[in-house]
Amino acid sequence: MHKYVLRRVLLAVPVLVLSSLIVFSLMRVMPGDALVALMGESGNVGERELAKLRKDLGLDRPYTEQYALWLWQMVSFNPGYSIFTNEPIAVSLRKAIPVTLELAALSMVIGLVVAVPIGVLSATRQDSASDYAGRVVAVSGLSLPDFWLGTLVITFAAIWFHWIPPIGYVSFWESPWRNLQQFLLPAAVLGFRLSAATMRMTRSTVLEVLREDYVRTAWAKGLAGRMVVYKHALKNALIPVVTIVGGQLGVLLAGTVVVETIFALPGMGRLTVEAILYRDYPVVQTNVMLVAATLVTLNLVVDLTYAWLDPRIRYH
Amino acid sequence: MATVTERVVRIEEAPVVISRTRALLTALRRKPLGAASAALLVLIVFTAIFAEVLAPYDPLAPKPEIRLAAPSWEHPFGTDDIGRDVLSRVIHGARISLWVGLLAVGIGTAAGMIIGLLCGYCEGRVDLIFQRVMDAIQAIPALVLALAIVSVLRPNTTNAMIAIAMVIIPGNSRIVRGAVMSAKQNRYVEAAQAIGCRHPRIILGHILPNVTAPILVIASIWLGNAILIEATLSFLGVGTQPPTPSWGLMLSSTGRAFMEQAPWLAIFPGLAISLAVLGFNLFGDTLRDAWDPKLRRS
Numbered sequence: 001m002h003k004y005v006l007r008r009v010l011l012a013v014p015v016l017v018l019s020s021l022i023v024f025s026l027m028r029v030m031p032g033d034a035l036v037a038l039m040g041e042s043g044n045v046g047e048r049e050l051a052k053l054r055k056d057l058g059l060d061r062p063y064t065e066q067y068a069l070w071l072w073q074m075v076s077f078n079p080g081y082s083i084f085t086n087e088p089i090a091v092s093l094r095k096a097i098p099v100t101l102e103l104a105a106l107s108m109v110i111g112l113v114v115a116v117p118i119g120v121l122s123a124t125r126q127d128s129a130s131d132y133a134g135r136v137v138a139v140s141g142l143s144l145p146d147f148w149l150g151t152l153v154i155t156f157a158a159i160w161f162h163w164i165p166p167i168g169y170v171s172f173w174e175s176p177w178r179n180l181q182q183f184l185l186p187a188a189v190l191g192f193r194l195s196a197a198t199m200r201m202t203r204s205t206v207l208e209v210l211r212e213d214y215v216r217t218a219w220a221k222g223l224a225g226r227m228v229v230y231k232h233a234l235k236n237a238l239i240p241v242v243t244i245v246g247g248q249l250g251v252l253l254a255g256t257v258v259v260e261t262i263f264a265l266p267g268m269g270r271l272t273v274e275a276i277l278y279r280d281y282p283v284v285q286t287n288v289m290l291v292a293a294t295l296v297t298l299n300l301v302v303d304l305t306y307a308w309l310d311p312r313i314r315y316h
Numbered sequence: 317m318a319t320v321t322e323r324v325v326r327i328e329e330a331p332v333v334i335s336r337t338r339a340l341l342t343a344l345r346r347k348p349l350g351a352a353s354a355a356l357l358v359l360i361v362f363t364a365i366f367a368e369v370l371a372p373y374d375p376l377a378p379k380p381e382i383r384l385a386a387p388s389w390e391h392p393f394g395t396d397d398i399g400r401d402v403l404s405r406v407i408h409g410a411r412i413s414l415w416v417g418l419l420a421v422g423i424g425t426a427a428g429m430i431i432g433l434l435c436g437y438c439e440g441r442v443d444l445i446f447q448r449v450m451d452a453i454q455a456i457p458a459l460v461l462a463l464a465i466v467s468v469l470r471p472n473t474t475n476a477m478i479a480i481a482m483v484i485i486p487g488n489s490r491i492v493r494g495a496v497m498s499a500k501q502n503r504y505v506e507a508a509q510a511i512g513c514r515h516p517r518i519i520l521g522h523i524l525p526n527v528t529a530p531i532l533v534i535a536s537i538w539l540g541n542a543i544l545i546e547a548t549l550s551f552l553g554v555g556t557q558p559p560t561p562s563w564g565l566m567l568s569s570t571g572r573a574f575m576e577q578a579p580w581l582a583i584f585p586g587l588a589i590s591l592a593v594l595g596f597n598l599f600g601d602t603l604r605d606a607w608d609p610k611l612r613r614s
Binding site: 014015016017019021022025026027058140142143144145147148151152154158159242250251253254255258261262272273275276277279281284288291292295296299 | 397400448449451452453455456458459460461463464465466467468471540544547548551552553554564565568571572575576579582586589590593594597598
């Protein structure tokens with residue numbers, strides 16, 4: 001297992017370095033430079049002021065130096081300043097990350113709580129009405145855009161129940177009830193989307209496992225149905241589900257971008273969209289890199305968990 | 317000798333073409349959902365091609381006197397905040413979505429195919445380098461990467477399309493690479509190498525025809541995703557710009573602002589996106605089951 005962990009970690013390093021190179025070069029592909037583009041849009045800015053700003057931001061240095069400096073800033077958790085608000089990016093991130101983490105964790109919990117039982121039910125009652133209902137829910141989860149679902153949820157909650165989520169973000173520690181009211185709908189929307197793939201995977205793996213010999217043996221021993229499904233089948237069926245959940249992390253992080261924008265939650269996603277709209281490239285660069293690093297790390301954790309759950313993986 | 321070669325070619329090629337069409341038709345006949353999705357796609361394509369004829373009104377012409385009118389016989393989907401007919405805008409929106417989807421998937425698939433063919437055929441260092449770059453691109457979630465690309469290139473429909481194409485490349489290249497590696501093991505490739513065929517001929521003449529099934533299946537599944545990403549980018553204000561009728565843009569510009577007064581502004585464009593994505597997803601599933609059941613797991 002140690003060898004496997006080491007190999008996986010070593011493989012993740014070049015991926016991260018290459019991702020950082022891609023993000024860095026992407027931000028410099030723009031014709032001219034980011035600052036000229038930004039200032040050109042905002043009105044008359046003198047050449048001298050531009051030169052000073054460029055110097056302050058280190059844009060006058062060679063690319064290799066800029067890249068090394070940026071990497072150092074990222075590693076030392078001090079990714080510079082926003083061009084637009086002049087606020088240190090670390091400060092904005094400190095405010096935004098907990099919001100996204102809470103949204104992501106809640107969505108994941110809702111997604112799993114919905115997906116696994118419906119997936120098992122669909123499999124154990126294959127081709128029944130409840131199976132079809134479960135499959136329709138899964139397919140709609142994959143096809144309904146989350147921004148549409150979010151818009152509809154807000155609209156109909158307001159029209160039918162005369163209820164709108166409280167405006168102005170409040171952290172969980174300040175007021176847990178108000179905070180949950182703000183997060184429940186967005187997490188449900190995102191959780192619904194996440195549940196779709198997990199539900200399909202749970203259904204197909206449970207179906208597969210239910211046909212295995214050891215399950216037949218369990219039935220033959222006269223075990224109760226619940227015991228066979230939950231104790232014998234589900235435990236093994238859930239192993240591939242871990243991978244699917246891991247694969248969903250990208251969807252989850254991308255989903256927070258949309259859902260935070262709709263529900264006006266001041267998280268990483270909204271911060272990124274605003275930075276993109278204002279062409280605040282240091283913020284875009286930092287946020288995209290942070291998302292990539294998070295995803296690579298989480299995928300590594302998922303892979304390691306998978307290897308821990310299924311020893312065969314380590315020897316491949 | 318010539319007759320023998322001809323016969324060999326005929327025997328090798330003929331069943332492939334017939335069996336693929338037949339396999340798809342059989343799958344469509346056996347799976348009602350697959351047939352329904354195919355019908356839905358035909359409808360969407362038809363709507364996009366004949367948008368000018370089908371749309372009852374000009375999608376850009378405002379009529380302030382009937383602003384925010386509820387659905388009626390004259391305006392089945394109602395009107396928006398400046399009195400434009402929502403049905404006509406949804407019909408014209410099909411054109412934008414399909415156009416962006418087709419071009420983005422076309423570019424992404426072609427580029428992914430070239431990289432996949434190269435990596436799968438050459439293996440070794442070329443493969444290692446390209447695959448690590450693909451890993452690095454895939455480390456960034458598709459939507460976030462598309463957003464970053466659009467932010468660099470400026471928000472508009474063409475750049476959204478380029479961004480979506482870029483996002484498609486890594487996944488496609490990986491699938492093609494896998495298919496090429498397995499196709500390479502076949503005897504006919506070995507035979508082609510033995511008789512001294514050049515690499516381009518082996519790749520284009522012998523390997524490519526045998527990996528088209530997974531390429532087409534993945535492309536059809538990606539079409540739905542591409543439409544969804546375009547709609548999301550437009551919804552976030554970095555894709556298609558007003559007044560062009562794009563489904564995502566319709567939802568964000570007027571759909572959200574007037575959602576309580578006029579819910580139809582949010583309902584119909586969203587429904588159109590969902591149906592298009594659903595259609596492509598289901599059709600992609602059917603195509604996969606018919607042509608390449610091995611892909612089911614990936």
